[in-house]
Amino acid sequence: MPTPEPRDPSRVARQAQMRDQNLGVALRGIVDAPEPLSRAQLAASEGLARATVSGLVDHLIEARLVRELDPTQTQRAGRPAVPLAPARGTVAGIGMEVNVDYLGVRAIDLAGDVLAEHVELDDLRGAGPGAVLDRLAALVGPVIDGLRDGGVRVAGTALALPGLVDRVTGPLRVAPNLGWRDVDVVGALSALTGLPPRVANEANLAARAEAHARRGSPSFAYVSGEVGIGGAIVLDGEIFPGRHGWSGEIGHIVVDAFRGPRASDGSLEALAGQDAMLRAAGLPPTARLDALLDALRADDPRATAAVAQAARALGVALASVANVVDVGEVVLGGTFGQLFDHVHDEVAARLDELVIFAPWSPLVVSPARAGVYPAMTGGALAALSTVLVDPAEWLRTH
Amino acid sequence: MPTPEPRDPSRVARQAQMRDQNLGVALRGIVDAPEPLSRAQLAASEGLARATVSGLVDHLIEARLVRELDPTQTQRAGRPAVPLAPARGTVAGIGMEVNVDYLGVRAIDLAGDVLAEHVELDDLRGAGPGAVLDRLAALVGPVIDGLRDGGVRVAGTALALPGLVDRVTGPLRVAPNLGWRDVDVVGALSALTGLPPRVANEANLAARAEAHARRGSPSFAYVSGEVGIGGAIVLDGEIFPGRHGWSGEIGHIVVDAFRGPRASDGSLEALAGQDAMLRAAGLPPTARLDALLDALRADDPRATAAVAQAARALGVALASVANVVDVGEVVLGGTFGQLFDHVHDEVAARLDELVIFAPWSPLVVSPARAGVYPAMTGGALAALSTVLVDPAEWLRTH
């Protein structure tokens, strides 16, 4: 009789893992709370006994993941509660990004504060991966050293790239606009910085930052218009990664299958990418988005028509996404965030027209609010999430 | 200080729920196993102690969810193992379906055996919901009574409908090809059969049956070509439901945004639905699929061109799905299952051309293998899943 292979053991409940799991529940409860909770409130909100929560919180405080704030003086009888908040400057997640026009680093702690940040603007089209990663490492290395010298534990690093990245194993498959293909990014950066980074698609990490900025557990489709068009699906506050981390490639949706000899001539990126919009607006390919915005403000008819055409393609593509994954909100980031006022109506109209559930659950189109370089923020949050997901395991190894 | 609302308490680990959870792990391990496992094998595969598994299995046997098979005589030293298998004929899930051309019931037990089945073929287009649901209840009632008289516990019922159905609350929003809109199906059937059914989209339930037929935990996009075109996304063997159960509406993907005055004129259903194919093939709208298949076998050029055109639209739409949700396999069911040999090459070619990850993870296109009326099977499985997900809870209430 053949021995069956061990299945994923994560589903079975063991008492040893019970405490670890509840430690994570407690930590996430404290970090995600819109305002500081006391031990008693935490116990009530998670449904645990006060005694249990007290033990967990003590553990978290000792590990410097949580801090006690000064007791609030309320005008109420009873012993005052001790508010709990995520610790500041004790653990950092490091987000990195290499994109077509810039590269940079951002370090964030559990409280969400930015501990360090460096961005260098430069046109990296055609620059080889080796040189660029060297440059990134030169940026990141001092940041890591500085944090460690200040007593900050580095939870991990995550790198955002504008291309197709394997979720688990990490190699970059292809980044068309950088001209990279089959690059072992994890290996290269591990050697340079001493830490193996997570690597992920830029839009997926930007969407993570966006989900974080909208507390609660929002569900939306995120569109990141950079030079290309990326995207991501967020469900209940979680990035939907797909099997390999290759999900959300909204730019490759074909909205006009019969336009050219190749079906890909009708893809969203071909119709609404930055280059396509600039060309249709009669601007030189070297122009930047600001030129297009200026033309729009001046009511230039070619620019207006170009953006309208792009917005139609975008709306149609997003309607397909909504029909397939049943999301009720669309968030426009990057280029489309800047063009938001010029594309909103057309996108909303196409969603209303095409999404089958629109009559029962109207779709919302909103601009991104995660700030500048959201993928760097998302990367830092991704790095921190290793602590939040299983703090006990993380503490054992740090 | 405001008391925070209690969060979802399912994430915290309690010892009381530990046993319940492991009971489910054990039951699913036995039911999902490709061949009967012994207690010892189950313990090894789930990572639980043998003593623990023994206790759980005893409980499952006493509850008549699991049975012991005769010990196998192996050519090996040691006490022979007692193989465990799902019990037969002790619990049934009941799947029901109302579609354009038929309605029916199928009852399945934990072993996957069909305990009862009735199908009535009839054109239900335009028939009102009231009359049709009466007719369905007349079919289902005797099945339920017969099962109960035979000592079979009915785990629940699930109804498949060719339309948009709310996952939790259950009202049918719209079923275009039946001409139904905003029907309280759950209320009507509860009154008629005494059991509140789950209600779900036909394609989603058919995909569930398909996932069950392909053991392991497959990930694929399922296309159900009936009169309309439905679809579903399966990830790791689980239906991806979306927020409301409105996911997978592949028929509403627009592949030709500039074809007609309305963007929806370029939807997959408009281009590759049964009516569109018949029309393009020069067949009367009253013709059935068999006529199209005959014409294809006779190398009729109009039929060949019609199917080629539909296949191109289908391939383009499925490429968009693959790019967005990162699935590696496409399963063609319903009409497209019957047309499989005529559409496979075109669909596969479009996927290879358009899916960005195709060079690293080639896509597979395969025909459905869940048999006839897969949505009825899927409904029965959905009803049974209430037992499998939390057997302890189910036993408490039955």
Add this chain to the structure above:
DNA sequence: CGGTTTAGTTTGCCGGATGAATTTATCCCG
């Protein structure tokens, strides 16, 4: 200053997973 109220801690209890020891049931070999 004693009573009230709420936060947090201590303590004994209890359920359930666990590993080791034991029992059961077979095969194998002399």
Add this chain to the structure above:
DNA sequence: CGGGATAAATTCATCCGGCAAACTAAACCG
């Protein structure tokens, strides 16, 4: 044909961790 080897299943003492109740702490109130 009987004793040793081997593997499955069960029994049992142990331990871990959550839990309820009792208790202490720290405020407000009259």
